[in-house]
Amino acid sequence: MNDIYKPVQSDLEKVEQALEATTHAEFPLLTELLAYALNSGGKRIRPALALLSGKFYQYDVSLLVPMAAAAELLHTATLVHDDIIDHSQVRRSRPTVSRAYGENRALLLGDYLFAKAGRLCADTDNLRVIKLFSQTLMTISGGELRQTAFVFQLGGARDYYYSWISAKTACLFSLSTESGAILSQAPEDVIKALRNYGHYFGMAFQVVDDVLDFVGNETEVGKPVGSDLNEGAVTLPTILYAESHPEENALIRKAIETRDAKLVTSIVEMVRTSPVIAQCLDIAADLSSRAREALDILPDSSARRSLVALANYVVQRRK
């Protein structure tokens, strides 16, 4: 990762400083909560994508650093709220904010982080980016709301899954890359290319995440294997498995509806040891290559090479 981040390393440190400055709050509890949420060992992929995407035209650190920090804060806010909704206890090998501080404080911390992210985004003084930012949060929260009415049905399951992960994950990556492009005054075709890169990157990222939920090493992934199905989330591995095992569909549906621990564990085991894992990784590889192809219109440069390398990394990672 250090090699990949090299073209923007010094500015990523400025993003880190901006995030750190965020934690200097008006009262100790807020400072403590912000520090807990932000010093979580995240890989800062979204800030890196924003900075790298800003490297092709007018690279303006005074605009890109607040935007990169805003993307990370928005991401953090959605995680904090997601963990309330899913009753998640552990993230990145630590208690979630809601587990450590209670759901009420987690809810309010998320709200504060949304607002602070919006404030940093507004520091770019760029109305297009500000509108994109608001639109992104509408997409994320709307998508999660739609997911609360989710009922597993095999017909259309893949399409539903793709639109879900586009809303919950990919749009935050495309916000990062698109806003980097906009803030560097890139022409429209480049803005579109970098938005597409972010979108496909995010789709690949989420498919891999969903695979790791089945096959990952619990210590590396930082949360229990099979968490998704346990929370009623039907992701690509389960969908592919259900498609190729129609006789198991009733059982899968029962596991989702009852969340019976034994049943969920047995389905996780069946999916984990089946060929669908390899098929999912193929799909992720395809999405990643679409991300790379979107970069074709850009000239060769260290930033472009890093974006290519990140798209490769995202489908090879183990955590």
Next chain:
Amino acid sequence: MNDIYKPVQSDLEKVEQALEATTHAEFPLLTELLAYALNSGGKRIRPALALLSGKFYQYDVSLLVPMAAAAELLHTATLVHDDIIDHSQVRRSRPTVSRAYGENRALLLGDYLFAKAGRLCADTDNLRVIKLFSQTLMTISGGELRQTAFVFQLGGARDYYYSWISAKTACLFSLSTESGAILSQAPEDVIKALRNYGHYFGMAFQVVDDVLDFVGNETEVGKPVGSDLNEGAVTLPTILYAESHPEENALIRKAIETRDAKLVTSIVEMVRTSPVIAQCLDIAADLSSRAREALDILPDSSARRSLVALANYVVQRRK
């Protein structure tokens, strides 16, 4: 109220249309939730304040209507989240969103409303107003977060109360009036005057709200009497009562800590029938007159008369 709203009545209808347009969402559940939250019989005071505050210089309906709608959405979002935090069952004589649709959906609806409010605010294309909007949400959520660590102590209780209601209530009123002034290109002294008006208006509004929680008619107020103390919220009537009855402080503290229903009811009854209610209303009247005095630099006009009348109304209302 109709008389007071008269100078902006037709534009308030445009705000209503903008709010209604918000409910036309991508999927039925979101439409239903938005309609439930927005058609709640609210008095639309914040939109009216934004429009009236925009009446003194360049009144531009294309900027003021989205801003007025944004203020109402932001207000609605904070109510939806507050009701999760307080486990409130009833608001305005109806089940709260969290009660009717569950806490998860209420949480996500609030997030969506924040984002949509931000999006509408960005439609003003005014960076100063956009930054003020983000700052306001930081103040509100930060203030509520601070309140989660609240421990009742008689020393400093009034100051704490005023800073709390300034953050949770008054800043949304001052956002409305200040942004109305900014968007109408008012000079700085007028912007400041209308911000101060909104602040004192909001402080008076909340003090009266807190009085009505003790003495209001349950049907008119739309929620049970004594709700605040029942949720551990120590408001001005309880503080004044505690100040004048030091011998009861241990009992009051016990009621807050244990939330014992019988004990809370008995304290509500003691406060309700004591002279502190009248004292609180005097304080509200004083805050209201400070709001009116802030308008002294403005010329006489129908908008100014409405702002004066609203400041009078707010301390006389029964619900």
